[in-house]
Amino acid sequence: MHGGKGFGGGEATRDPGPTYYDPNDPKGKQQAIHKAESFAEYLAKRGSAGSWSAVVSPRSRAVASPPAVDYAAVRKELKLMMDNPSWDDGSLAPIFIRLAWHSSGTFDKASGTGGSNGAGMRFSTEAADPENAGLNAARAFLEPVKKRFPAISYSDLWVLAAYVGLEHTGGPAIQFHPGRSDHQDENYWKEKGMSYGRLPAAEKYLGDEVDAEGRVVGWERLSNHVRHEVFYRMGFNDQEIVALLCGGHVYGRAHPKASGYAGPWVENPTVFSNEYAADMIEDEWFLVGHEDTWLDEQGAAELRPALGKRQYVNQKRGGQAGDHPNQMMLVSDMILAWDPGFRPHLEVYAQSEERLKEDFGKAFKKLTELGCGF
Numbered sequence: 001m002h003g004g005k006g007f008g009g010g011e012a013t014r015d016p017g018p019t020y021y022d023p024n025d026p027k028g029k030q031q032a033i034h035k036a037e038s039f040a041e042y043l044a045k046r047g048s049a050g051s052w053s054a055v056v057s058p059r060s061r062a063v064a065s066p067p068a069v070d071y072a073a074v075r076k077e078l079k080l081m082m083d084n085p086s087w088d089d090g091s092l093a094p095i096f097i098r099l100a101w102h103s104s105g106t107f108d109k110a111s112g113t114g115g116s117n118g119a120g121m122r123f124s125t126e127a128a129d130p131e132n133a134g135l136n137a138a139r140a141f142l143e144p145v146k147k148r149f150p151a152i153s154y155s156d157l158w159v160l161a162a163y164v165g166l167e168h169t170g171g172p173a174i175q176f177h178p179g180r181s182d183h184q185d186e187n188y189w190k191e192k193g194m195s196y197g198r199l200p201a202a203e204k205y206l207g208d209e210v211d212a213e214g215r216v217v218g219w220e221r222l223s224n225h226v227r228h229e230v231f232y233r234m235g236f237n238d239q240e241i242v243a244l245l246c247g248g249h250v251y252g253r254a255h256p257k258a259s260g261y262a263g264p265w266v267e268n269p270t271v272f273s274n275e276y277a278a279d280m281i282e283d284e285w286f287l288v289g290h291e292d293t294w295l296d297e298q299g300a301a302e303l304r305p306a307l308g309k310r311q312y313v314n315q316k317r318g319g320q321a322g323d324h325p326n327q328m329m330l331v332s333d334m335i336l337a338w339d340p341g342f343r344p345h346l347e348v349y350a351q352s353e354e355r356l357k358e359d360f361g362k363a364f365k366k367l368t369e370l371g372c373g374f
């Protein structure tokens, strides 16, 4: 069973010092090209970090270009720190994936505001959004990497950390496009149309009752929130929403001290799979709250949410400890099974991990590039 160690910190594994390349040195340039994961990545690097060809001879008085970022070396460093036995289920991939999603998930198509460009969560206003609770740990884990590679923007680093985490755990390999730049202060809130509360909430607009089929009354309103107020606002369709949730919530766990929810969605929360989609359809799910202390007695204390929160679990009152590995679903997860617009896509992903991997990879790239201008 998982300890769920939570948000106490934990020392990231460090690797030997990275190699820096001097763009004025033709040998360094060659090495950088060679080290880049692909030529496209190398070209993208040129675009964002100051073109190599713009670098003039040392004698010239021209203003120097910003230092180039060795993205292959950043990737290497991120990969080395990804497995971390001191953290949760042993991997930083889940919290990095969530950081990238929450930095991107503020995008609003109509006004063009929000999105991963800017890394606004470094500042107190966005960091204090209740939906971002706990992500300070992810940002702190990445701080040493930023110190080693100061030329990479925070907004690029957060997205790259998620991509490396996905690839490292058997998820899709997403081509990284650098070029995001960081807000220098909180003035971005004054931009036309920027507003608070753009991230989804797991129990918004719900009533207290449960219907004859065990669904929380008002789930259609929650579905409307997720679909229209959040994902359509960013420019996604139903299939992409389902792909994003099935690929995202196969990772990691909820922490009572952060969101109030508790436990992992799947048995193996540090590897990519379609387990979330398959289990949502195949397993039986029961609504529980903080008062359900029988969970503790049945070996499922890690699934008991904080006071005032409700979630679905795969444990039944009166069952035997160890009947099932401890797993949960938020009410906002269950709408994928209940909503007739989402359900057909869920069924596809429950059948095919390959299809999920492909569609999730595409949707996650789109998500993390919203508003970036490329």
Ligand code: HEM
Pocket: 094, 095, 097, 098, 101, 133, 134, 200, 201, 202, 226, 244, 245, 247, 248, 249, 251, 252, 253, 254, 255, 256, 258, 259, 260, 261, 330, 332, 364
């Ligand atoms: C309706 C939309 C969504 C809602 C309401 C939601 C809600 C949540 C909540 C409440 C948590 C627990 C946070 C904690 O206690 O630490 C969480 C964790 C997580 N979410 Fe979501 N989420 C949504 C969509 C997504 C998407 C689209 C992705 C990625 C593509 C994603 C990736 C994750 C990951 C990886 C974690 C685990 C983090 C960790 O282990 O620290 N979520 N989500």
